[in-house]
Amino acid sequence: MPRIIVENSSPLRGTVRISGAKNAVLPIIAASLLSNDKCILDDVPMLDDVEVMCEVLVSLGADIKRISSGRIEVNSRDIDNYEAPYELVRRMRASFLVIGPMLARMGEARISLPGGCAIGTRPIDLHLKGFSAMGAEINFGHGYIEARADRLRGERIYLDFPSVGATENIMMAAALADGRTVIENAAEEPEIVDLANFINKMGGNVKGAGTDTIKIEGVDELTGANHTVIPDRIEAGTYMVAGAITNGDIIVENIVTNHLMPVIAKLREAGVFVEEVPSGLRVYAPERVNSIDIKTLPYPGFPTDMQAQMMALTSVAQGTSVFIETVFDNRFMHVNELRRMGANIKIDGRSAVIQGVPKLTGARVKATDLRAGAALILAGLVADGITEINETHHIDRGYIDIEKKFQNLGAKVYRI
Ligand code: EPU
Numbered sequence: 001m002p003r004i005i006v007e008n009s010s011p012l013r014g015t016v017r018i019s020g021a022k023n024a025v026l027p028i029i030a031a032s033l034l035s036n037d038k039c040i041l042d043d044v045p046m047l048d049d050v051e052v053m054c055e056v057l058v059s060l061g062a063d064i065k066r067i068s069s070g071r072i073e074v075n076s077r078d079i080d081n082y083e084a085p086y087e088l089v090r091r092m093r094a095s096f097l098v099i100g101p102m103l104a105r106m107g108e109a110r111i112s113l114p115g116g117c118a119i120g121t122r123p124i125d126l127h128l129k130g131f132s133a134m135g136a137e138i139n140f141g142h143g144y145i146e147a148r149a150d151r152l153r154g155e156r157i158y159l160d161f162p163s164v165g166a167t168e169n170i171m172m173a174a175a176l177a178d179g180r181t182v183i184e185n186a187a188e189e190p191e192i193v194d195l196a197n198f199i200n201k202m203g204g205n206v207k208g209a210g211t212d213t214i215k216i217e218g219v220d221e222l223t224g225a226n227h228t229v230i231p232d233r234i235e236a237g238t239y240m241v242a243g244a245i246t247n248g249d250i251i252v253e254n255i256v257t258n259h260l261m262p263v264i265a266k267l268r269e270a271g272v273f274v275e276e277v278p279s280g281l282r283v284y285a286p287e288r289v290n291s292i293d294i295k296t297l298p299y300p301g302f303p304t305d306m307q308a309q310m311m312a313l314t315s316v317a318q319g320t321s322v323f324i325e326t327v328f329d330n331r332f333m334h335v336n337e338l339r340r341m342g343a344n345i346k347i348d349g350r351s352a353v354i355q356g357v358p359k360l361t362g363a364r365v366k367a368t369d370l371r372a373g374a375a376l377i378l379a380g381l382v383a384d385g386i387t388e389i390n391e392t393h394h395i396d397r398g399y400i401d402i403e404k405k406f407q408n409l410g411a412k413v414y415r416i
Helices: 022-034 048-060 086-091 093-106 125-133 164-175 190-201 233-245 257-269 304-315 334-340 370-382 402-408
Strands: 004-007 013-017 038-042 063-068 071-075 108-112 137-141 144-148 156-158 180-184 205-207 213-217 226-228 249-253 273-277 280-284 294-296 320-325 344-348 351-355 364-366 386-390 412-415
Touching (some): 004 370, 013 402, 022 048, 022 233, 048 086, 086 108, 093 108, 093 144, 093 164, 164 190, 164 213, 190 226, 233 249, 233 257, 233 370, 257 280, 304 320, 304 334, 304 370, 334 364, 334 370
Parallel strands (some): 156 180
Antiparallel strands (some): 004 412, 038 071, 249 280, 273 280, 320 351, 344 351
16 A cells, blocks of 8 residues: 655745645536536646546546646536446545536436545535425435436525535536526635636626625526636645744745635744745744644634644644634544644544644554645654655545655655
């Protein structure tokens, strides 16, 4: 099995370029199903999760060409299958994002029910409630969900929680529905705005994305479009923490500063210097960071996808930090692994108390999910000795060229 080896690498220096956002490109590839014309997408990070989403579309009958590094062409003209099979949905929950566009364009979709996962139970009830409200008939059987509707009709839909996936799925379904859909208590993440921009380039009519009320006027058909995916704010945040934890001085390029405000605010509170420079953000931390408290929340609150990395940082901070995870019900799997490296962390339900220690020690650990894996690399950068990270496939779901990008910053991160 491949492993990632990390050696003590303080301090990091240099520049890292951030890739296109995984969580923006996945729904955008799914949205290409809404049109029977070609869509060209740029700054696509060819991550394992992106490969799975492409395989899902190909299994439905789409044709996907990799034109050059970062550019793909999706042609959904010849969709001839309604089913996303267990083998693919099992590999990536976000495969479920094809149900909205399939239902809207083909009137039918059959998708394996995604199971629980390493970060919590993750139901899909809000997606299904939205489709039902829009007139879809939903049935369950043999581990699959079947959804049917001759034509979805616009509706007013209130989400009990601002779910990112439910907002995206309903927005895509509504793009071709009859009449106006209003999503209230919608998710406001930058990835939602990117998806809305893509749908609008295809000839759709989506307004209000980025606020808690999104209005979608359904159209009869959508055309092809060209779109460049937004930069990945979580990849950016991860490298910013790498600069901070190693007392380094780095520049993070190809970012949207506004998308990073919750992360920048917490880094500054910890005593890290974050400055805008013409190419992006300079992050430097001359001294050991201070403890900080974090509560994860839907955007514009602090992102749950940065919680594990910030926990690695506060593991070596001066003082005691308290983290509360409100988005997922089981997202502290990294705590046991960080403890193996000498971190002093106690968990009580959705809260974690992190008593900073002066030094971590390298150990054999495993990536329990994507962001947990990133946190272990960050911890390994400042641990004495060697950290060996197993189950690296989780890390490859969301970080492109991770060891190369770290090496360019002077870090000793290798894959064996
Ligand atoms: N939820 C429900 N019912 C639903 C949908 C969600 O109860 O029908 C709950 C979930 O169980 C969870 C909470 O709502 O407790 C948030 O889930 P959400 O639907 O917002 O998340 P998601 O769409 O499944 C996306 C990202 C995640 C990120 C979350 C929150 C993608 C492909 N995934 O997931 O990314 O953590 O939003 O920001 O966009 C990652 O990149 O590491 C990652 C896990």
